[in-house]
Amino acid sequence: MTLIKDVTDCSTYSVHGLDVQIIAQMNVIHPNLLARIDDLNVELGQSVHPWLIAPAKSSLAKALELRGQKMTINSAFRTIAGQALLRSHYENRRCSITAAAPPGRSNHNGASAIDIEDSEGWRGILNSCGWKWLGSFDPMHYDHTAGDLESINTIAVRAFQQLWNLANPFDLLCADGDFGPATMSRLLHSPAEGFPVVKPSRILRFTQPLQMGTDVGLLQLALRKAGIAIEKADQVFGAGTDIAVKAFQSANNLGADGIVCDRTRKLLGLAVD
Numbered sequence: 001m002t003l004i005k006d007v008t009d010c011s012t013y014s015v016h017g018l019d020v021q022i023i024a025q026m027n028v029i030h031p032n033l034l035a036r037i038d039d040l041n042v043e044l045g046q047s048v049h050p051w052l053i054a055p056a057k058s059s060l061a062k063a064l065e066l067r068g069q070k071m072t073i074n075s076a077f078r079t080i081a082g083q084a085l086l087r088s089h090y091e092n093r094r095c096s097i098t099a100a101a102p103p104g105r106s107n108h109n110g111a112s113a114i115d116i117e118d119s120e121g122w123r124g125i126l127n128s129c130g131w132k133w134l135g136s137f138d139p140m141h142y143d144h145t146a147g148d149l150e151s152i153n154t155i156a157v158r159a160f161q162q163l164w165n166l167a168n169p170f171d172l173l174c175a176d177g178d179f180g181p182a183t184m185s186r187l188l189h190s191p192a193e194g195f196p197v198v199k200p201s202r203i204l205r206f207t208q209p210l211q212m213g214t215d216v217g218l219l220q221l222a223l224r225k226a227g228i229a230i231e232k233a234d235q236v237f238g239a240g241t242d243i244a245v246k247a248f249q250s251a252n253n254l255g256a257d258g259i260v261c262d263r264t265r266k267l268l269g270l271a272v273d
């Protein structure tokens with residue numbers, strides 16, 4: 001598992017796994033917020049997420065039609081994970097990155113910016129179609145004039161916060177879409193390949209090596225909720241959790257073997273598959 005803060009690879013493809021989870025969650029929060037652009041006459045690099053807000057997509061389609069040429073796009077929508085990576089490269093003087101806004105501050109995070117090849121060749125047409133060239137310090141970059149960075153970014157940040165909270169029930173973020181230092185630090189400590197999906201069916205028990213993970217944490221919380229004293233809800237199935245499981249089983253006329261299978265899970269209100 002590689003945390004975002006430890007990624008040194010230049011390509012934003014290194015955070016593709018987490019990106020995909022954030023985009024999927026954004027679509028859950030706000031369906032049809034983003035429109036795919038890979039059905040247009042464009043060539044997209046491997047790490048490009050082919051999404052823009054709808055008005056930006058229409059303007060792009062118009063420009064493509066006017067020039068009648070294929071456009072090569074090196075960056076379109078960028079999640080806060082991709083942006084955090086670029087910013088870290090920029091701050092560490094890696095990957096010859098000359099400009100990278102902090103996460104949440106780039107119009108790429110608002111799905112209303114593109115970085116393109118042959119920027120000069122496209123400039124006149126893009127300018128006439130609602131796009132604005134950023135300037136010579138970032139010559140590939142165009143912003144769409146209808147972009148609403150704040151509202152898109154709020155949804156993107158909330159999507160990340162919800163994903164973090166699902167994976168880290170003992171370190172909850174306020175899922176308010178506000179990108180403060182607490183969220184930034186969790187973003188840097190998120191796995192680049194995305195959060196692991198814990199199968200609810202793993203059989204939990206006191207064993208060596210000790211079982212650890214979100215599913216153990218949820219069990220500990222459920223035991224507490226059921227009125228069983230449990231000293232530490234630390235996501236580690238240690239001796240204390242074993243005692244608590246057995247106490248719960250005894251109280252519910254289950255064999256007190258400390259093994260958390262379907263019957264125990266159901267009585268605790270935990271997912272069973």
Ligand SMILES: [Zn+2]
Pocket residue numbers: 075108113114115138140141142
């Ligand atoms: Zn750009």
